[in-house]
Amino acid sequence: MPAAVNTGLLYRAGRPLIFCMAPERAHDVVLASLKNAHALGLSGLLASHPPDDPVDVMGIRFPNRVGLAAGLDKNGDYIEALAALGFGFLEIGTVTPRPQPGNPKPRMFRLVSRQALINRLGFNNKGLDHVLQRLEATRFDGVLGVNIGKNKDTPNRDAVKDYLTGLEAVFPHASYITVNISSPNTEGLRDLQQADPLTDLLAALVEKRNALARESDRQVPLALKIAPDLTPAELQSVAQVINQSGVEAVIATNTTLDRQAVAGLPHGEEAGGLSGAPLFERATEVLRSMRAALRPELSLIGVGGIVNGANAVSKLQAGADLVQIYTGLIYRGPELVGEIGRAIHAAELGR
Numbered sequence: 001m002p003a004a005v006n007t008g009l010l011y012r013a014g015r016p017l018i019f020c021m022a023p024e025r026a027h028d029v030v031l032a033s034l035k036n037a038h039a040l041g042l043s044g045l046l047a048s049h050p051p052d053d054p055v056d057v058m059g060i061r062f063p064n065r066v067g068l069a070a071g072l073d074k075n076g077d078y079i080e081a082l083a084a085l086g087f088g089f090l091e092i093g094t095v096t097p098r099p100q101p102g103n104p105k106p107r108m109f110r111l112v113s114r115q116a117l118i119n120r121l122g123f124n125n126k127g128l129d130h131v132l133q134r135l136e137a138t139r140f141d142g143v144l145g146v147n148i149g150k151n152k153d154t155p156n157r158d159a160v161k162d163y164l165t166g167l168e169a170v171f172p173h174a175s176y177i178t179v180n181i182s183s184p185n186t187e188g189l190r191d192l193q194q195a196d197p198l199t200d201l202l203a204a205l206v207e208k209r210n211a212l213a214r215e216s217d218r219q220v221p222l223a224l225k226i227a228p229d230l231t232p233a234e235l236q237s238v239a240q241v242i243n244q245s246g247v248e249a250v251i252a253t254n255t256t257l258d259r260q261a262v263a264g265l266p267h268g269e270e271a272g273g274l275s276g277a278p279l280f281e282r283a284t285e286v287l288r289s290m291r292a293a294l295r296p297e298l299s300l301i302g303v304g305g306i307v308n309g310a311n312a313v314s315k316l317q318a319g320a321d322l323v324q325i326y327t328g329l330i331y332r333g334p335e336l337v338g339e340i341g342r343a344i345h346a347a348e349l350g351r
């Protein structure tokens, strides 16, 4: 397929140049270039589109099962350009009510030999007002998730307010809304995964969402994004709370604090969340245990360590309805989107 060959070649040719830059700078430069290429009508050259493979999940029709994970386009500044890469859905954010700068730089590190990243960005984002402007301006009419979080200086006892603010603001624009309580880079955030705070948070969000749905006659599913570092007992407790909460989906998983897989490597001990290939097994294990513990009508989005088509098929076999990628895209480029779509399609045909 010539388009796929071009995509792979183009990215492989450009990658050494991109990887010469500090990771965060490379991120900004690549996204700005992608946006320019898209404005010039050239983004198709980069794309390696998955085959049409529509699927209904959470009551939404997805053109294919391959999504962009949260964190790459935190502010919704690149929606059209990213959509042109062939994703079946995009998730923007995490957005917090107020803008915040995140942690001091450097705060993103490549572990090239392991196709991995460590980041401690800390929810750097331009805030809800900016994201709302982007959502109002976008011409993208595909499936768009919006991932919401709380500000760093909002204490956990007030976290519900931040999430309610986010939910209410993005509700009219989002295909689904992700509640992110699993970033390791906002102190104490993951404590919201404990049964009591989680029960209260989800009850408040589901109640508000249901009221908004009644007023607008529009259904917007809620997804909860969880960490890979929960113990088996914690996973069971989280699943129990979710089963009774009224949310529609779980996203498993965010980045990990575990460093076993990268011990001794340059940057291996940097603080933050580890993503990419070394996360694959753990994230898939969490996905599998969630599938076993959740009510069957709940949907699952599998994310963590997908760097090739076979990884994505394994996520579906572990119970995912959809998959998302972030770090794999950095290492493999846009050809990964098409590769995953084709691998999933082939696996479905073989069932």
Ligand SMILES: Cc1cc2nc3c(=O)[nH]c(=O)nc-3n(C[C@H](O)[C@H](O)[C@H](O)COP(=O)(O)O)c2cc1C
Binding pocket: 069, 070, 071, 072, 074, 093, 094, 108, 117, 119, 121, 123, 147, 180, 183, 225, 253, 254, 255, 275, 276, 277, 279, 303, 304, 305, 306, 324, 325, 326, 327, 328
């Ligand atoms: C640099 C970076 C920033 C991220 N920012 C967010 C974020 O803002 N919100 C979120 O829910 N997940 C965020 N993530 C986590 C990803 O969405 C994903 O869950 C994780 O990286 C595992 O997938 P991967 O191995 O394909 O990267 C971020 C990941 C990276 C690498």
